[in-house]
Amino acid sequence: MPEFRKDPVVDRWVIISTERAKRPQDHAGNNEQEQTDSCPFCAGNEAMTPPAVLTYPADEAHPSNTTWAVRVVPNKYPALVEEGSWKRQTGIYESMSGLGVHEVIIESPEHVVNVAMLSETELEKVLHAYRDRMATLRNDKRWRAILIYKNQGAQAGATLEHIHSQLIALPAVPKEVFEEVTGAKVYHSSHGRCVYCDMINEEIGGAGRLVAEDEWFVALCPFASRFPYETWILPRQHASSFESGSNGDFTALARSLRATLIRLNRRLENPPFNYIIHSSPLDETENAYHHWHIEILPKLTQVAGFEWGSGSYINTVAPEDAARLLREATF
Amino acid sequence: MPEFRKDPVVDRWVIISTERAKRPQDHAGNNEQEQTDSCPFCAGNEAMTPPAVLTYPADEAHPSNTTWAVRVVPNKYPALVEEGSWKRQTGIYESMSGLGVHEVIIESPEHVVNVAMLSETELEKVLHAYRDRMATLRNDKRWRAILIYKNQGAQAGATLEHIHSQLIALPAVPKEVFEEVTGAKVYHSSHGRCVYCDMINEEIGGAGRLVAEDEWFVALCPFASRFPYETWILPRQHASSFESGSNGDFTALARSLRATLIRLNRRLENPPFNYIIHSSPLDETENAYHHWHIEILPKLTQVAGFEWGSGSYINTVAPEDAARLLREATF
Numbered sequence: 001m002p003e004f005r006k007d008p009v010v011d012r013w014v015i016i017s018t019e020r021a022k023r024p025q026d027h028a029g030n031n032e033q034e035q036t037d038s039c040p041f042c043a044g045n046e047a048m049t050p051p052a053v054l055t056y057p058a059d060e061a062h063p064s065n066t067t068w069a070v071r072v073v074p075n076k077y078p079a080l081v082e083e084g085s086w087k088r089q090t091g092i093y094e095s096m097s098g099l100g101v102h103e104v105i106i107e108s109p110e111h112v113v114n115v116a117m118l119s120e121t122e123l124e125k126v127l128h129a130y131r132d133r134m135a136t137l138r139n140d141k142r143w144r145a146i147l148i149y150k151n152q153g154a155q156a157g158a159t160l161e162h163i164h165s166q167l168i169a170l171p172a173v174p175k176e177v178f179e180e181v182t183g184a185k186v187y188h189s190s191h192g193r194c195v196y197c198d199m200i201n202e203e204i205g206g207a208g209r210l211v212a213e214d215e216w217f218v219a220l221c222p223f224a225s226r227f228p229y230e231t232w233i234l235p236r237q238h239a240s241s242f243e244s245g246s247n248g249d250f251t252a253l254a255r256s257l258r259a260t261l262i263r264l265n266r267r268l269e270n271p272p273f274n275y276i277i278h279s280s281p282l283d284e285t286e287n288a289y290h291h292w293h294i295e296i297l298p299k300l301t302q303v304a305g306f307e308w309g310s311g312s313y314i315n316t317v318a319p320e321d322a323a324r325l326l327r328e329a330t331f
Numbered sequence: 332m333p334e335f336r337k338d339p340v341v342d343r344w345v346i347i348s349t350e351r352a353k354r355p356q357d358h359a360g361n362n363e364q365e366q367t368d369s370c371p372f373c374a375g376n377e378a379m380t381p382p383a384v385l386t387y388p389a390d391e392a393h394p395s396n397t398t399w400a401v402r403v404v405p406n407k408y409p410a411l412v413e414e415g416s417w418k419r420q421t422g423i424y425e426s427m428s429g430l431g432v433h434e435v436i437i438e439s440p441e442h443v444v445n446v447a448m449l450s451e452t453e454l455e456k457v458l459h460a461y462r463d464r465m466a467t468l469r470n471d472k473r474w475r476a477i478l479i480y481k482n483q484g485a486q487a488g489a490t491l492e493h494i495h496s497q498l499i500a501l502p503a504v505p506k507e508v509f510e511e512v513t514g515a516k517v518y519h520s521s522h523g524r525c526v527y528c529d530m531i532n533e534e535i536g537g538a539g540r541l542v543a544e545d546e547w548f549v550a551l552c553p554f555a556s557r558f559p560y561e562t563w564i565l566p567r568q569h570a571s572s573f574e575s576g577s578n579g580d581f582t583a584l585a586r587s588l589r590a591t592l593i594r595l596n597r598r599l600e601n602p603p604f605n606y607i608i609h610s611s612p613l614d615e616t617e618n619a620y621h622h623w624h625i626e627i628l629p630k631l632t633q634v635a636g637f638e639w640g641s642g643s644y645i646n647t648v649a650p651e652d653a654a655r656l657l658r659e660a661t662f
Contacts, residue, residue: 007555008526009514014555014644021647079637079645091533092526093554149636157635168637176642183340195339195423202422223424224338224345276640297639304488305480306410306499308628309607311507313345314410316352 002080002098012175015079015098023077025159036111040076041162043109049073053103054132056125066109069122070129072167078102080168101137101169105129105148106162113161114270115152116261124254126165130277131250133167134243138282143169145177145281148242153272156299173281181281181290188289196291197238199223209323212259216252219260221319221326228300228317229268231260231326234293242279242292257294264298266329272299333411333429343506346410346429354408356490367442371407372493374440380404384434385463387456397440400453401460403498409433411499432468432500436460436479437493444492445601446483447592455585457496461608462581464498465574469613474500476508476612479573484603487630504612512612512621519620527622528569530554540654543590547583550591552650552657559631559648560599562591562657565624573610573623588625595629597660602629 002017024040040048043066054072080100087096107126108118115123130148137143150165151157173181187195203210203220211219211231219233233256235249245253264271279292307313333348355371371379374397385403411431418427438457439449446454461479468474481496482488504512518526534541534551542550542562550564564587566580576584595602610623638644 005555007514007553008530009518010510011514012555012642012644014557014646016556016646016649018647018649018652020645091538092529093533093538147637147640149640151633151635155633157633166636168641170641174641174643176640179341179642183338183342187340198423199339202424207422207424222338224336224343225347226345274636274639276636278640295639299633302482302486302488302630303634304482305497305605305607306478308605308626309478309480309507309609310499310501310505311343311510312505313343314351315345315347316349318347318349321349 001084002078004096004098006094008092008094013172017079017098020077020079023159035161039111039160039162041104041106041160041164042111043068046071049104049106050076054129056129058109059121068109070108070125071106072129072133073104073106075102075104075166080170099142099171101143101167103133103167105133105165105167107165108163112163113152114265115150115163116258116265118163118258120251120254120258123258124250127250127254127257128247130165130167131243131245134241134279137167137169138243140169142171143282145170145173146279147174147177147276148279149274149276151274153270153299156272156274158272177278177281180278181284184289184291194238194289194291196234196293200234200236208320211263211323211326212256214252214256216249217256219256219326221323223319225315225317225319225322226313227297228315229264229271229298229322229326230315230319231264231296231322232293233257233260233296234291238288238291240280240284240286240290240292242277244286260296260326263326263329264296267325268298268300273297274299332415333409335427335429337425339423339425344503348410348429351408351410354490366492370442370491370493372435372437372491372495373442374399377402380435380437381407385460387460389440390452399440401439401456402437403460403464404435404437406433406435406497411501430473430502432474432498434464434498436464436496436498438496439494443494444483445596446481446494447589447596449494449589451582451585451589454589455581458581458585458588459578461496461498462574462576465572465610468498468500469574471500473502474613476501476504477610478505478508478607479610480605480607482605484601484630487603487605489603508609508612511609512615515620515622525569525620525622527565527624531565531567539651542594542654542657543587545583545587547580548587550587550657552654554650556646556648556650556653557644558628559646560595560602560629560653560657561646561650562595562627562629562653563624564588564591564627565622569619569622571611571615571617571621571623573608575617591627591657594657594660595627598656599629599631602631604629 004013052071056070080098084097147168209221275296280290335344383402387401411429415428478499540552606627611621
């Protein structure tokens with residue numbers, strides 16, 4: 001059974017989950033038919049996953065006989081599980097049961113490996129699935145934070161190539177989320193404004209790191225980008241929780257996210273990447289200081305000793321150059 | 332010229348260093364002769380690096396005609412440089428000149444690619460070079476922290492395979508170091524003891540994560556290991572600064588470090604890894620709360636969306652299992 005362990009020096013929980021070591025990996029060199037036969041996320045192989053917790057039906061016009069468009073299933077090799085409630089102090093060490101939810105959002109019934117291949121309508125359904133699962137899980141008062149993220153490409157940590165995202169609901173607010181929300185709160189206390197709203201205004205005002213904008217969303221390379229071509233997508237209108245958006249917001253977000261991913265693919269030849277939805281912890285539904293957004297992190301370089309030792313990052317591509325090159329990567 | 336940029340939300344500095352994008356990479360498939368001819372770190376190619384800031388002469392008994400055993404040179408593609416002193420506030424953004432020192436410790440005149448291939452005596456000289464550069468650089472009052480780290484293997488971020496480590500002196504204490512020292516200080520305040528001394532005592536006392544021990548050093552897999560087979564080496568006697576050690580300490584450390592790396596190589600078939608020397612910031616030479624140590628981080632898995640979003644880690648190998656398997660990897 002998984003467990004949380006607290007680092008005795010820094011305020012960080014680690015999940016020890018030996019079950020996850022058993023999960024299968026795609027094998028390189030398989031032909032397409034073999035891939036589809038053995039892929040647990042392809043249509044026809046639904047029995048290879050646990051039963052779905054959410055299914056969106058396929059569009060009637062769908063050319064194949066597939067019945068679904070998006071499925072959300074419990075992760076078969078979960079990092080956390082919905083049972084156990086022990087806490088333990090052993091000598092100087094603190095641990096507790098690995099309580100949480102770990103789900104997989106299967107984004108297409110077909111063996112698509114690049115999310116930018118989805119249409120805007122298909123991607124919009126994926127975003128609806130994110131929203132619906134977040135809205136459902138926030139009713140369970142055991143959870144304090146929900147993380148939704150995508151790993152695309154083996155170098156970005158994906159073990160199966162069929163496009164999917166993951167959702168993890170946690171019983172405590174994790175370090176990175178806590179620091180981000182706290183930083184935003186401190187900024188709001190001293191400036192009376194949301195730091196992300198200020199960021200959007202700077203970039204719309206010509207600071208030079210804007211990738212694209214429309215009436216609803218802004219894509220930008222952040223001033224202190226950790227990674228080459230790091231790109232964030234933020235709603236222009238201040239909101240703290242991803243799942244508070246209206247249907248119209250998700251239509252616009254699907255358009256903006258898809259366009260940004262296509263720019264990255266054009267410029268960087270389909271790079272491996274992670275994206276993470278940054279949304280307020282569940283106890284703080286809507287607030288004036290935190291602003292939900294998506295962070296897209298292309299994986300072009302390896303994180304190395306300097307980064308592990310310092311918590312700082314060396315980025316060899318200026319965000320201004322990255323933004324300009326992404327603006328020029330038209331389609 | 333490189334610059335530091337402060338993240339406007341979290342307390343993290345990023346180094347934007349476009350010069351570093353120009354650094355050469357080893358090309359796979361070269362034969363040995365080609366590698367040695369083109370490798371800037373091999374004996375005979377000294378002119379391919381900036382002039383050395385420290386050189387240890389070769390042992391007289393050295394079979395080749397090489398004159399040196401270890402060379403420390405300024406990094407030709409530095410992340411930070413020793414000039415510039417500007418600070419700037421542009422809108423909401425804070426930045427400053429990328430002031431610092433970035434050096435490379437070349438650990439052998441020969442084209443060795445695995446540090447465990449060095450003899451204990453050779454590795455001891457590498458440790459002396461670390462100590463000597465730290466002792467010299469701490470006299471320059473511009474630096475607040477010195478990080479020494481090794482990236483071995485392309486997946487661990489090494490761009491040249493010839494064994495080397497890197498040193499970066501920084502004008503501010505970086506986030507990870509600050510958090511570690513602060514955590515240790517808080518623990519000491521509430522317990523009256525050093526958290527690392529307590530950790531050593533727990534493991535020597537049979538907590539089950541000891542890899543090896545001798546009179547001077549302990550190797551263990553930490554309770555809240557972030558990565559499979561993460562292994563730390565700590566001096567049994569409390570000390571805050573790496574460079575405060577005596578010659579005898581470095582003899583023992585070379586033995587312990589080499590033995591631990593050989594265990595990792597045996598168990599994991601020469602994994603890529605990073606190691607980082609964790610030593611107190613320069614303003615706190617010796618103190619009761621922080622305990623210098625080396626953290627060895629094998630790179631067997633990719634850091635993915637969950638880790639980037641949460642600052643937590645999912646580790647699929649229990650530290651107790653890792654320690655047992657490393658204990659059994661005898662030699």
